Amino acid sequence: MDHLSQLPGRSTRVIVNLAQLRRNFDLFLKEKPAGLKFLSVVKDNGYGHGMVQIAMEALKKGASYLGVVTVDEALELREAGITAPILLFGERTAEEMGICFEKNLTCSINSKEAFTLAKKLSSQRNQKLTIHLKINTGMNRYGLDWSECLEVVNAAACCDTLFLEGIYSHFAMSDELDKSFAQLQIERFQSVLNQITNQGIHIPLRHICNSGGYLDLPQAHFDMVRIGILPLGVYPSSVCRRVPGLAPVMELHSRIAALREIQPGEFVGYGLRYQAQTPRKIAVLPIGYGDGFPRVRNEGSAIVRSHRAPVVGGIAMDAMMVDVTDIPGISVGDEVVLVGKSNGEEISIHDLAALRKSVSYDAMTSIRSRIPRVYSSET
Numbered sequence: 001m002d003h004l005s006q007l008p009g010r011s012t013r014v015i016v017n018l019a020q021l022r023r024n025f026d027l028f029l030k031e032k033p034a035g036l037k038f039l040s041v042v043k044d045n046g047y048g049h050g051m052v053q054i055a056m057e058a059l060k061k062g063a064s065y066l067g068v069v070t071v072d073e074a075l076e077l078r079e080a081g082i083t084a085p086i087l088l089f090g091e092r093t094a095e096e097m098g099i100c101f102e103k104n105l106t107c108s109i110n111s112k113e114a115f116t117l118a119k120k121l122s123s124q125r126n127q128k129l130t131i132h133l134k135i136n137t138g139m140n141r142y143g144l145d146w147s148e149c150l151e152v153v154n155a156a157a158c159c160d161t162l163f164l165e166g167i168y169s170h171f172a173m174s175d176e177l178d179k180s181f182a183q184l185q186i187e188r189f190q191s192v193l194n195q196i197t198n199q200g201i202h203i204p205l206r207h208i209c210n211s212g213g214y215l216d217l218p219q220a221h222f223d224m225v226r227i228g229i230l231p232l233g234v235y236p237s238s239v240c241r242r243v244p245g246l247a248p249v250m251e252l253h254s255r256i257a258a259l260r261e262i263q264p265g266e267f268v269g270y271g272l273r274y275q276a277q278t279p280r281k282i283a284v285l286p287i288g289y290g291d292g293f294p295r296v297r298n299e300g301s302a303i304v305r306s307h308r309a310p311v312v313g314g315i316a317m318d319a320m321m322v323d324v325t326d327i328p329g330i331s332v333g334d335e336v337v338l339v340g341k342s343n344g345e346e347i348s349i350h351d352l353a354a355l356r357k358s359v360s361y362d363a364m365t366s367i368r369s370r371i372p373r374v375y376s377s378e379t
């Protein structure tokens with residue numbers, strides 16, 4: 001990527017505010033119970049913020065672990081010189097598991113078959129593999145069923161080529177007001193842990209909480225929490241607990257690439273989806289659905305010179321148009337905020353998610369790598 005850093009920056013960019021990220025971690029650290037460890041989830045390019053950068057900051061703030069999903073992601077962290085423990089969520093092929101030995105990656109073990117494979121590979125290689133057993137307590141995605149996992153737990157604890165460092169589960173619904181299903185999952189997980197303890201097995205890292213669980217289910221913190229979205233300054237839902245001072249790390253900015261005035265009756269964009277009723281001034285922004293902006297029509301807005309400029313027409317692959325008729329002093333090159341704040345006006349990632357008819361997680365990770373990430377440490 002070195003040759004790319006020589007190029008002039010694209011006027012459309014994701015601004016990642018590292019100072020805010022550090023503040024968010026500090027707020028979390030200040031209120032988190034002492035002794036509670038945290039794993040920083042940096043999968044999917046750190047939710048679109050840049051995986052290595054987020055991981056580095058998390059480690060500086062004391063993260064015990066990093067969490068990713070693909071082996072490629074873990075290798076990118078290792079290639080960046082990160083030696084911290086990395087937990088891989090999800091399922092591994094035999095070939096991938098081989099890489100886990102070489103790169104010292106912690107494997108999730110989701111099934112009896114995965115355990116058998118890990119055991120076989122570790123004895124063949126005569127090399128120890130660190131594992132975390134994943135328990136299915138109701139999400140019904142990955143994991144050994146809570147009611148019938150003890151055989152594998154025992155076998156893993158006894159296996160001297162495997163280091164059974166962790167046991168974990170995952171909430172299907174932790175960030176909504178109704179916590180009854182989360183409570184059921186905690187009880188199931190706790191019953192597994194009780195049986196393990198009764199058998200004299202000690203597993204040092206027991207974990208079930210994501211950001212929602214961390215915020216609202218303190219009784220389920222156990223030894224470690226796995227937080228992804230929270231340090232990015234975005235809440236998993238509109239109803240979970242708030243941390244005063246927490247603020248979004250990501251902004252999406254562009255600049256006006258062209259301006260034109262159109263007469264009543266004229267159209268804007270593909271499919272003639274907008275027709276001017278009065279004379280309008282239209283600004284063209286060099287960002288489209290090919291950059292991950294939602295492909296909406298006559299919906300949403302941008303902030304230009306601290307004023308709202310509504311989207312007119314449909315979003316194209318590489319461009320979108322906004323109406324700037326009523327905004328004074330507009331010129332080509334003006335800064336445009338698509339996600340972020342400007343003098344009291346704000347477009348949040350949740351607003352972008354609403355345009356996609358989706359959630360903030362999806363909106364953040366949908367911003368493509370075609371848009372450069374710019375890191376700012378301004379306070």
Ligand SMILES: *Cc1c(COP(=O)(O)O)cnc(C)c1O
Pocket residue numbers: 041043089170209210211212226227228229230236
């Ligand atoms: C993505 C993920 C998380 C993080 O969830 P957030 O809501 O972003 O905190 C935690 N655990 C697992 C297994 C995940 O896949």
